[in-house]
Amino acid sequence: MSLAQSVAVITGAGQGLGRAFAEILLKNGAKVLLTDINETVGQKTLSELAASHGQDKVAFLKSDVTKETDFQSAFSTAKSKLGAVNIMVNNAGTGNEKDAWESTIDINVKGTIKGTKVALDHFRKDKGGNGGVIINVASIAGLNPNPCGPVYGASKAAIIMFSQCWGMNTDAVSNGVRINVLAPAFAETEMVKALRVGKEIHKPEIATQMLDQVGVLPVEKVAEAFLELVTDTSKNNAILKVSAHMGKGYHSLK
Numbered sequence: 001m002s003l004a005q006s007v008a009v010i011t012g013a014g015q016g017l018g019r020a021f022a023e024i025l026l027k028n029g030a031k032v033l034l035t036d037i038n039e040t041v042g043q044k045t046l047s048e049l050a051a052s053h054g055q056d057k058v059a060f061l062k063s064d065v066t067k068e069t070d071f072q073s074a075f076s077t078a079k080s081k082l083g084a085v086n087i088m089v090n091n092a093g094t095g096n097e098k099d100a101w102e103s104t105i106d107i108n109v110k111g112t113i114k115g116t117k118v119a120l121d122h123f124r125k126d127k128g129g130n131g132g133v134i135i136n137v138a139s140i141a142g143l144n145p146n147p148c149g150p151v152y153g154a155s156k157a158a159i160i161m162f163s164q165c166w167g168m169n170t171d172a173v174s175n176g177v178r179i180n181v182l183a184p185a186f187a188e189t190e191m192v193k194a195l196r197v198g199k200e201i202h203k204p205e206i207a208t209q210m211l212d213q214v215g216v217l218p219v220e221k222v223a224e225a226f227l228e229l230v231t232d233t234s235k236n237n238a239i240l241k242v243s244a245h246m247g248k249g250y251h252s253l254k
């Protein structure tokens with residue numbers, strides 16, 4: 001799939017993996033609406049990416065994945081500034097296990113469900129759309145249990161099952177919508193920096209051991225795997241794992 005006519009909306013794109021996904025799409029010719037709840041990082045990333053890829057290729061909208069109306073605004077802003085959206089990336093996520101654990105469910109699970117629902121409504125050919133691809137960012141923590149992040153692991157398992165159920169639904173597939181899951185292990189972002197400090201998780205000493213055993217990927221490696229899920233039109237309902245110690249590989253729940 002050529003990205004020359006493509007327009008993406010990416011949540012949590014102000015930093016980390018979301019920013020890396022934006023960069024690889026821009027490098028391959030797509031236009032990107034960066035969305036993030038953090039306006040400071042969003043505006044900084046916008047000015048840097050606009051300087052390297054062109055003002056007309058990228059835009060930023062402050063947006064909260066816990067609000068469905070913000071997704072509607074993102075799709076209409078993207079359409080007016082960049083063109084009709086055909087790539088939706090539900091990337092925003094958090095890993096709080098303690099007092100704010102409910103935000104982990106609200107952002108990771110409910111945010112992904114809202115983003116998928118709005119994207120399906122825009123992409124489905126039977127609803128007047130032109131098709132598209134939805135990438136839901138889960139984690140290897142949604143496939144392999146760990147003692148540090150039970151809420152986080154459950155949230156990522158929920159994203160995987162939700163996406164797989166939609167990916168096999170003919171209402172999506174026969175209307176031109178692909179739905180894929182990216183399941184990275186550790187990547188070098190602010191989230192992993194917070195994990196090293198261990199404030200909001202259980203058994204931080206085990207998290208440190210896991211980081212040492214599994215290793216930490218540069219975000220660019222995760223972005224390469226992401227690009228494969230976007231551009232390879234044979235991939236629908238796929239789960240792509242990527243980790244520093246095992247590399248890249250598809251996973252089947254069946």
Ligand SMILES: NC(=O)C1=CN([C@@H]2O[C@H](COP(=O)(O)OP(=O)(O)OC[C@H]3O[C@@H](n4cnc5c(N)ncnc54)[C@H](O)[C@@H]3O)[C@@H](O)[C@H]2O)C=CC1
Nearest residue numbers: 012016017037038064065091092093139186187189190191
């Ligand atoms: N870094 C890692 O090792 C891994 C990360 N992931 C997943 O990748 C995704 C991105 O993670 P990172 O880049 O590492 O995290 P990060 O913490 O560096 O970036 C997350 C971004 O999401 C934004 N965000 C948080 N709440 C939001 C909300 N309510 N609405 C909109 N934006 C919001 C933040 O402002 C931030 O810019 C997450 O879903 C995470 O669970 C998955 C596997 C490994």
Ligand SMILES: CCCCC/C=C\C=C\C(=O)C/C=C\C/C=C\CCCC(=O)O
Nearest residue numbers: 095139140141146148149152185186195
């Ligand atoms: C682990 C607690 C998570 C708290 C949130 C912070 C960072 C999140 C990082 C990830 O999503 C990393 C993914 C996996 C970690 C879990 C298991 C590692 C096993 C990897 C393997 O078997 O290859």
